[in-house]
Amino acid sequence: MNLPFILFFICALLAVLGAVLLIIAREPIHAALSLILVMIALAVLYLLLGAEFIAAVQILVYAGAIMVLFVTVIMVLNAEAEERTDFSKIAKWVGLPLGFVLLFAIAHWLYRAHVGPVVASGAGIPAHALSTWDLSTELFRHYLFPFEATSFLILIAVLGAMILARRDE
Amino acid sequence: MSVVPISYYLVLSAVLFGLGVVAFVFKRNVITIFMSIELMLNAINLAFIAFARAHNQMDGLVFVFFVIVVAAAEAAVGLAIVIMLARHRQSLSAERINSLKF
Numbered sequence: 001m002n003l004p005f006i007l008f009f010i011c012a013l014l015a016v017l018g019a020v021l022l023i024i025a026r027e028p029i030h031a032a033l034s035l036i037l038v039m040i041a042l043a044v045l046y047l048l049l050g051a052e053f054i055a056a057v058q059i060l061v062y063a064g065a066i067m068v069l070f071v072t073v074i075m076v077l078n079a080e081a082e083e084r085t086d087f088s089k090i091a092k093w094v095g096l097p098l099g100f101v102l103l104f105a106i107a108h109w110l111y112r113a114h115v116g117p118v119v120a121s122g123a124g125i126p127a128h129a130l131s132t133w134d135l136s137t138e139l140f141r142h143y144l145f146p147f148e149a150t151s152f153l154i155l156i157a158v159l160g161a162m163i164l165a166r167r168d169e
Numbered sequence: 170m171s172v173v174p175i176s177y178y179l180v181l182s183a184v185l186f187g188l189g190v191v192a193f194v195f196k197r198n199v200i201t202i203f204m205s206i207e208l209m210l211n212a213i214n215l216a217f218i219a220f221a222r223a224h225n226q227m228d229g230l231v232f233v234f235f236v237i238v239v240a241a242a243e244a245a246v247g248l249a250i251v252i253m254l255a256r257h258r259q260s261l262s263a264e265r266i267n268s269l270k271f
Contacts, residue, residue, distance in 0.1 A: 157242035
């Protein structure tokens with residue numbers, strides 16, 4: 001066992017823990033905080049995969065902007081603990097085991113799947129392989145039109161959010 | 170430097186996506202349902218980056234970039250809808266939102 005492995009398992013454990021806490025949390029604010037834990041753990045995993053720019057964007061946009069928006073809305077609406085309803089019997093005895101079977105099947109298939117020429121972090125590829133330079137070159141050469149289209153998308157989203165959240169007179 | 174196999178990342182991504190689906194089905198609050206969608210998007214992002222690493226291609230990272238941008242836009246619009254719903258229904262429970270028209 002060495003450093004990347006240990007780091008991977010710590011972060012994977014934290015991410016899964018955060019996701020489980022998201023499910024069992026009753027207060028929305030606790031769910032939001034555990035989601036932030038998942039996002040930060042995933043940012044460390046992105047660093048481990050050599051994608052520094054995406055890791056920074058993950059922290060800034062996801063853990064920063066989006067989650068601040070969530071927490072603000074939770075506080076503005078004064079969201080209380082969610083009400084529990086009774087589990088239906090079918091969900092408990094058929095749905096949950098089937099869900100776990102599906103999860104296990106997907107994980108097993110992915111684990112067995114031949115993922116192209118498998119290389120992993122630091123294995124024989126140059127250190128700058130997934131660098132920000134290459135990402136920006138790719139983004140502004142081959143994906144220039146989608147990039148410009150996203151600016152329209154954000155503009156429309158801002159207008160839509162303003163119109164939706166406006167108080168009716 | 171040692172090697173963490175790509176398949177480990179993919180399994181983690183599958184587990185996180187599954188937990189996101191479970192949260193999406195189980196949660197009763199509109200805001201937490203929304204959060205579980207974000208969790209699923211994050212799981213997919215991890216798979217994209219793992220595949221980008223496996224094939225040494227930049228396209229996966231560009232897709233992740235776009236997913237994050239669209240998720241930000243979606244969060245803004247979705248939370249505006251949540252605010253509107255809470256104002257009209259006085260509740261955030263998904264079970265109270267049972268009509269198409271106010």
